[in-house]
Amino acid sequence: MKKIIYSLLIFMISTNIIFAQDKTEEKEKKEKSNKNLPIKPGRFFDLNTDTGSWMSLDVSPDGQTIVFDLLGDIYSIPISGGKAKRITKGMAFDSHPKYSPNGESIVYVSDKSGGNNVWIRDLNSNDSIQITKEKDNQTAFADWSKDGDYLIVSKGRRNLKLHIYHKDGGSGVKLIDKPSSLKIVQPEVGINDRYIWYANRTNSWQYNAGLPQYQISKYDRETGDIKRETSRFGSAFTPTLSPDGKSLVYGTRYEDKTALRIRNLETGYEKWLAFPVQKDDQESQATMGVLPNMAFTPDSKNLILSYGGKINKIDINEGKSYEIPFQINETIEVGPELKFDYEISDEKSMIVNQIRNPSVSPDNKKITFTALNKLYVMDLDSNQITRLTSFEDETIEAMPNWGPDGKEIVFVTWNDNIGGSLYKVRSDGKREPFLLTQSNERRINGVYMNPRWNPAGDRIVFTIGDARNYRSSEGPGAFKSNEKIMWISSKGGQLNYISDSKGRSYPHFVDGKDRIYLFGNSKGLVSIKWDGTDEKNIIKVTGTTPYGSGDTKRPSNASLILISPDGSKGLAKINNNIYSFTIPYTGLESLKISVSNPKSSSFPARKLTKIGGEFPSWNKDSESINWSIGNSFLTYDLNDAEQFDKEQEKKDNEKSEEEKKKDELVEKIAELDPDLAEEVSEEDKTDEFSPDEIQIEVNVDRDIPNSSILLLNAKIITMNSDQIIQNGQIYIKNNRIIEVSDKEIMIEDENLIKMDMTGKTILPGFVDTHAHMWPRWGLHRYQPASYAANLANGVTTTRDPQTATTDVLTYADMVETGMILGPRVYSTGPGLGYWGYNVKSLDDARDVMKQYSKYYNTKTIKMYVAGNRQQRQWILMAAREQEIMPTTEGSLNLRLNLTETIDGYPGQEHNHPIYPVYDDIVGLTAFTKKAYTPTLLVTYGGPWAENYYFATEDIHNDEKVKFFTPKDELDSKRRIKAGWFHEDEYAFEEFSVFVKDLVEQGGIAGVGSHGQFEGIGYHWELWSMASGGISNHDMLKVATIQGAYAIGLDKELGSIEKGKLADLVILNKDPLDEIRNTSSIEMVMKNDRLYNGDNLNQIYPLQKKSENFNWQEKAPSSLPGINK
Secondary structure, eight states, X not given: OHHHHHHHXXXXXXXXXXXXXXXXXXXXXXXXXXXXXXXXXXXXXXXEESOOSSOOEEEOTTSSEEEXXXXXXXXXXXXXXXXXXXXXXXXXXEEEEEEOXXXXXXXXXXXXXXXXXXXXXXXXXXXXXXXXXXXXXXXXXXXXXXXSSEEEEXXXXXXXXXXXXXXXXXXXXXXXXXXXXXXXXXXXXXXXXXXXXXEEEESSOOTTXXXXXXXXXXXXXXXXXXXXXOOOTTOOEEEEEOTTSSEEEEEEEETTEEEEEEEETTTOXXXXXXXXXXXXXXXXXXXXXXXXXXXXXXXXXXXXXXXXXXXXXXXXXXXXXXXXXXXXXXXXXXXXXXXXXXXXXXXXXXXXXXXXXXXXXXXXXXXXXXXXXXXXXXXXXXXXXXXXXXXXXXXXXXXXEEOXXXXXXXXXXXXXXXXXXXXXXETTOOSOOEEOSEETTEEOOOEEEEEEEOTTSSEEEEEEEOHHHHHHOOSSOOTTSSOEEEEEETTOOOOEEEEEOTTEEEEEOOTTOOSEEEEETTXXXXXXXXXXXXOEEEEEEEOOOOOOSSSSOOOOBOSEEEEOTTSXXXXXXXXXXXXXXEOOOOOOSSOEEEOSSGGGSSSXXXXXXXXXXXXXXXXXXXXXXXXXXXXXXXXXXXXXXXXXXXXXXXXXXXXXXXXXXXXXXXXXXXXXOHHHHHHHHGXXXXXXXXXXXXXXXXXXXOOOOOOEEEEEEEEEEOXXXXXXXXXXXXXXXXXXXXXXXXSOOXXXXXXXXXXXXXXXXXXXXXXXXXXXXXXXXXXXXXXXXXXHHHHHTTEEEEEEXXXXXXXXXXXXXXXXXXXXXXXXXXXXXXXXXXXXXXXXXXXXXXXHHHIIIIIIOOSXXXXXXXXXXXXXHHHHHHHHHTTOEEEEBOTTOHHHHHHHHHHTOSEEESOOSOSOOOHHHHHHHXXXXXXXXXXXXXXXXXXXXXXXXXXXXXXXXXXXXXXXXXXXXXXXXXXXXXOOOOGGGOOHHHHHHHHHHHHHTXXXXXXXXXXXXXXXXXXXXXXXXXXXXXXXXXXXXXXXXXXXXXXXXXXXXXXXXXXXXXXXXXXXXXXXXXXXXXXXXXXXXXXXXXXXXXXXXXEESSOBOOOOXXXXXXOOOSOSSOOO
């Protein structure tokens, strides 16, 4: 087949056969096969509307036509209104059209090149030319100079700057560059184009923003001077100048709504022009403008603008408004649907998903590691896995390291009741672990990390922190957890001080060197003497420049550097990828190298990973580097890799003339048809060296009860369509629902437990689709408070769409095996983009995606602003191939949200930053089945809803809240809380109207608490979403079956139906009567285990009191003090 393709293409190229086509058809074909936007349409949305959301517009110089944008296409209508004519179409997102002074062209913003750029379109020929040539811009705005030769452009990533371009080409010039925090949007050129008007602010946006945010300034093109023109508390934005140069209209906030003011530029007199209009977007990134662009008619008598979903005309003199009707009947191209149904296993055993801190024995015959926070050793010849300890579940075991003779392993432990310890154990497991950190039979308490034996084997170096702080702190980090560097005799005894850590950690050694090597984030690799003196900076390493999110792009610094045992090489972990490099003997005090392109590095370097890796370490021989990812262990032999490269180079040099011609041919094919070129060259890709990989299968028991229960006489809101059973029964066996009925269920089972639920309302367990439950990272802790709080509040399933680290893989396994209490824990792993990847191709995206699909088993990922639209489409395509459902970061970016909807992303985290939203966006989102999780507790585009609840809910006297919330956390969020807002400034009620409209049109939404206040915070989010007018029943569906749909689990949970998992919430009050009754929780069932909602004591199948809630703290009482 390949030969036929080659022959045919050679014939086509050599004879230059080109079939004539109609110019329009040729252009449409080119648009459909746009390599910069590789996703092809898979669905088609019928847009029939006379309303639109956030429409920017302009009026033609002859006053006869209005041009406007809607859902990423540009349309025109007569000035009097009528049926819209489509100017641009396809999956590219086009917006912000403005007529040239002669009316023959429009300038607009489009991402058809992959990034957002400024384009000019000839309205007669429909030809478009690209003006700016950026790949990474988030947005841009442009206006014409009055002679029509130049374009005034504001563009950038977040803090946009002002530029000038010529319409015929060139790279343009930046007019305003500083300060770096300055953001300029929506430039406007008046009749006197000496001056450029614009809105500006400091920094891109601000959470819980106060006013003012924007003011209007003007730039003098003759002098370069800048003059500020407004000083309004409600801000000033979207300057719009009349053609006669006499008037300025701009937007501002009045109370909690947006108004327009008009200024007489001759006298300076101002007055109100319109109120209220479209709510502005000044609290977010305003990527579509702070207000939609508006325009005067050529006679300066009328202002044309959009608000209320319509295009309107305001008569400046009369002060009256008139609707200009429009009608759109078009088909919108949308990417293919992406939805998978994932199974939840009922198998009695499971393989642990993550091994941590693997370390190879000096003789290369064994590996030690932890799984489920327990210490194991694996024989590499027999693959036999042996647990080396017998500590109880509550003791965390971590960070093992081999002794130099391979006979013993040192490791750390943490137990909330007794603190931290340092142990050693024989690698054959024939003796119990020996406690090193005790003296005179007294345990030396602390939090120990990263122990390493010195080469002589008589000392162990480690870092130590404050155990009290480690125990009392919640969340991923703890104050003073890495305070000092110390050593202890390998036989145990007293601790010996070396130095304060000063941010340095990971002690290790070089053979023959009597120094301790450390890594510090600010200094890189350093070494010190045993007394802590004579610190020497050895090397700092940087890697690739990530796509990132800010305006300044910097290379990523290494998060870990380790020198090899022989001192000649180093390894570095950068953005979750692992590199090796040579360390030269230079005598330089501040050597810094880049490995972003290993082939051009200052010294020999190599990238070892394609899909990422964690816990890297050196083999004793300094010739191999090991790491793990998920439960796989990989070894990269540097000598084998070098030999492989030499053989590959030899093959390349021996290429025949025919093969060289074929390479040249592929390049020519790429110019004509990139997709075909990729197909032709697929088999010719250069082989790459791969590390050795083994999967370490630690089998453990999954927690599945062997029991049966019949719940009687309950009101059951099943979420199976609109089914409500007023007096029903639920039969559950093991962890599955066997039958649900409004009649008596007959069961012959002598072990059956019957439980009367008279007066109770039963729902499916709540699903939190955006739950940031972040317990301790690195050295774990047992039973996180956040897990218990969520379960006690009826949340039986969570999905964390950005975990920052992979610690969640182990915590999720701890829940699944019954070691700790918590909801079902699903996650995306670290957001794709959070680790700073810069995806260069579809193949790159496939490699990155593989760590999630193959190694983390996450099922869903979060596309965390991982690139421009081309890169985001590659990620979506790779996700489809690997059967992963990606969700997206809302990013306070309406343009981003809409393009991801059009591309076919199946989820969005955080709310659209604008309201109201009309049928165009509502209908498109509902059609695509994009699951919308607004996380209103951290509202985008307004004050956070959580502040409202902290101010209005008496959580400090809520016994359940106090039971499940550490005191310091409760105090920090409620006792003294910054951020006071007038009640009418809270926008969550307005934002939640979109949820109502979306669900009513058949769309999907989910409840996501964002981890703001674990447990009760889920209900706050639910109530906030309900405040927009959605029916209570629909809101409960969003909290259950729709949330399950959003994460691909609706076939397993989310409704009370035969065959589904037994996850239930039993309420004392009916939430159909009052939505706030969702928190009236009597009991929670997860996986057929029934818990008391007040304290998580297990009621069934065991009667067992909850334990290990070590965050609880007694109040001071019966102590000396001031008499009350």
